[in-house]
Amino acid sequence: xxxxxxxxxxxxxxxxxxxxxxxxxxxxxxxxxxxxxxxxxxxxxxxxxxxxxxxxxxxxxxxxxxxxxxxxxxxxxxxxxxxxxxxxxxxxxxxxxxxxxxxxxxxxxxxxxxxxxxxxxxxxxxxxxxxxxxxxxxxxxxxxxxxxxxxxxxxxxxxxxxxxxxxxxxxxxxxxxxxxxxxxxxxxxxxxxxxxxx
Numbered sequence: 287x288x289x290x291x292x293x294x295x296x297x298x299x300x301x302x303x304x305x306x307x308x309x310x311x312x313x314x315x316x317x318x319x320x321x322x323x324x325x326x327x328x329x330x331x332x333x334x335x336x337x338x339x340x341x342x343x344x345x346x347x348x349x350x351x352x353x354x355x356x357x358x359x360x361x362x363x364x365x366x367x368x369x370x371x372x373x374x375x376x377x378x379x380x381x382x383x384x385x386x387x388x389x390x391x392x393x394x395x396x397x398x399x400x401x402x403x404x405x406x407x408x409x410x411x412x413x414x415x416x417x418x419x420x421x422x423x424x425x426x427x428x429x430x431x432x433x434x435x436x437x438x439x440x441x442x443x444x445x446x447x448x449x450x451x452x453x454x455x456x457x458x459x460x461x462x463x464x465x466x467x468x469x470x471x472x473x474x475x476x477x478x479x480x481x482x483x484x
Contacts, residue, residue, distance in 0.1 A: 289479070291365035291410065298417070298473045299358040305424070305469035306351035312431075312462045313344035319438075319455045326448040333441040333452055339434050340459060347427050347466060354420045354473075361413040368406040374399045417477060424470045431463035 316337050323334035378396040435456050442452035 292362040295362035301469045301473040309347035316340035371403040435459040
């Protein structure tokens with residue numbers, strides 16, 4: 287039996303919330319890197335420029351995670367409404383199967399129930415496509431994070447006394463990107479499993 291869509295949407299939202307928390311950690315890493323680059327002065331000119339990209343990336347991931355959470359929340363609401371409309375339509379069908387006469391009074395309600403089910407089903411399909419696109423966009427952010435981490439390691443190599451500290455920051459970026467990627471991957475897997483059952 288397929289997991290109800292509202293459960294899937296809630297699970298996806300939970301994964302994205304965790305990704306957002308990791309991105310907030312990345313923003314803190316950017317602040318620490320900026321402070322270190324200022325202290326190090328001319329030895330870390332290249333690294334100072336990278337800190338801007340780290341901060342921007344963290345902001346983008348946080349903003350996107352919040353947006354996707356909103357999409358997931360709407361999906362969950364549409365899924366619950368669709369479930370209710372489907373239940374109502376099923377009851378109307380059962381009633382019409384049991385009583386073939388005097389159904390005129392139910393015709394309007396039945397029609398509204400069927401129309402509501404169609405509209406909600408279409409909204410749910412659009413929401414699932416939107417969610418899939420946003421998760422793909424998240425992958426682009428992670429690829430960017432990996433490029434930033436690589437650049438950070440290169441810049442750290444020429445930072446003299448500050449090398450070890452900058453290497454730790456570069457490693458933090460890599461580890462955070464990996465954690466965010468894992469959350470996005472689990473969210474995408476949940477979505478993929480859902481779409482198999484549609």
